[in-house]
Amino acid sequence: MSSGRPTLADVIDLLERAYPPRLAESWDRVGLVAGDPAAVIGTVVVAVDATDAVVDHALGAGADLLLVHHPPLLKAVHSVAADTPKGRMLHRLIEGGCALYSAHTNADAARPGVNDALAETLGLTPGPPLSPTGDGTVDRWVVTVPHDDVEDLLHAVFAAGAGRMSGYTECSFSVPGTGRFRPGDGTDPALGTVGEPESVSETRVEFVAPPELRSAVRRAVTAAHPYEVPAMDVLVNHAGPGPGPEDTGLGRICELEHPMTLAEFTELVGSRLPETLWGVRAAGDPQAEIRRVALCGGSGDSLLGAARAAGADVYLTGDLRHHVVDEHLRGGGPMLVDAAHWALEFPWCAQAAALLEEQAGVTATVCALRTDPWTAASGGGVRGR
Numbered sequence: 001m002s003s004g005r006p007t008l009a010d011v012i013d014l015l016e017r018a019y020p021p022r023l024a025e026s027w028d029r030v031g032l033v034a035g036d037p038a039a040v041i042g043t044v045v046v047a048v049d050a051t052d053a054v055v056d057h058a059l060g061a062g063a064d065l066l067l068v069h070h071p072p073l074l075k076a077v078h079s080v081a082a083d084t085p086k087g088r089m090l091h092r093l094i095e096g097g098c099a100l101y102s103a104h105t106n107a108d109a110a111r112p113g114v115n116d117a118l119a120e121t122l123g124l125t126p127g128p129p130l131s132p133t134g135d136g137t138v139d140r141w142v143v144t145v146p147h148d149d150v151e152d153l154l155h156a157v158f159a160a161g162a163g164r165m166s167g168y169t170e171c172s173f174s175v176p177g178t179g180r181f182r183p184g185d186g187t188d189p190a191l192g193t194v195g196e197p198e199s200v201s202e203t204r205v206e207f208v209a210p211p212e213l214r215s216a217v218r219r220a221v222t223a224a225h226p227y228e229v230p231a232m233d234v235l236v237n238h239a240g241p242g243p244g245p246e247d248t249g250l251g252r253i254c255e256l257e258h259p260m261t262l263a264e265f266t267e268l269v270g271s272r273l274p275e276t277l278w279g280v281r282a283a284g285d286p287q288a289e290i291r292r293v294a295l296c297g298g299s300g301d302s303l304l305g306a307a308r309a310a311g312a313d314v315y316l317t318g319d320l321r322h323h324v325v326d327e328h329l330r331g332g333g334p335m336l337v338d339a340a341h342w343a344l345e346f347p348w349c350a351q352a353a354a355l356l357e358e359q360a361g362v363t364a365t366v367c368a369l370r371t372d373p374w375t376a377a378s379g380g381g382v383r384g385r
């Protein structure tokens with residue numbers, strides 16, 4: 001960093017701490033699409049989609065990096081020739097010296113992430129995720145360690161992400177005991193002598209960690225533990241505390257401070273989200289009262305069941321279709337508000353730009369071009385039933 005500016009690798013490191021790739025759905029393809037990690041980054045443009053117009057904007061702004069939400073190469077391609085739409089986009093960015101990076105479902109699930117930005121744009125406090133990361137289980141780790149090494153061990157595993165429980169951090173439990181072992185031929189014991197039985201005063205330390213951090217926590221234990229072969233158990237705990245207000249995952253549940261009608265909530269969404277040609281529409285009784293809101297930026301029909309299970313009065317998402325909506329409402333709701341996919345995710349751009357400006361020391365701006373594909377509308381305006 002001789003210029004004082006971060007490299008692309010530095011910026012990626014920051015982005016991956018804010019939007020960890022491990023939070024991405026298994027089908028997703030997030031991360032660096034094009035660019036040299038050694039390149040120096042001064043200017044970043046953030047957008048939802050890498051359309052031709054967004055690329056024009058980024059190159060015109062002299063961007064060194066275009067950060068987008070939607071992965072441009074989500075589906076396999078066999079060519080990025082410049083006479084294909086995706087190839088043209090990539091050629092132009094590479095020739096213009098602009099890297100391309102996407103943070104997609106990892107940014108949806110992260111805290112704060114896409115869905116927190118959406119909730120906050122609506123003036124709502126984002127609560128627990130609708131679909132928490134993982135399968136609802138938590139790992140309970142049990143490690144025995146000499147008394148003097150407890151602090152080092154806990155410091156290492158907490159740094160790896162262990163010990164978090166529903167808003168509490170650095171949680172652990174420990175109890176003293178006695179460890180016994182006999183080092184065999186060919187071992188190199190930190191304590192004791194090969195062939196001689198040994199007993200040591202140890203502490204049994206317990207802490208929890210998300211299952212997806214298992215290998216990172218194991219590395220931390222092995223690195224911080226003085227023994228050649230640390231004794232550790234990982235127990236799958238099905239009695240996890242349930243999703244907390246800060247847990248990661250798709251969608252958010254928000255409680256309204258003051259109840260409002262579906263018509264009023266629809267107005268709120270329409271007035272707070274960036275404008276699109278066709279606006280916002282709702283399905284349900286316009287006068288019905290809303291207290292609990294479920295929301296998910298983008299295409300959220302896969303979480304209709306989760307919104308119902310969460311006891312939401314209304315579910316705000318995008319890309320909803322006739323039969324899905326009709327059957328869902330007849331099945332007991334909740335009521336639905338459908339907004340443009342782009343508009344629901346656009347508030348994230350400002351969150352990501354602020355993160356980059358504050359923590360990477362780059363100039364980061366939001367590309368405000370509307371990439372919602374719809375460009376003309378007619379025949380609307382019938383008032384609710």
Ligand SMILES: [Zn+2]
Binds near residue numbers: 070298341345
């Ligand atoms: Zn999306």
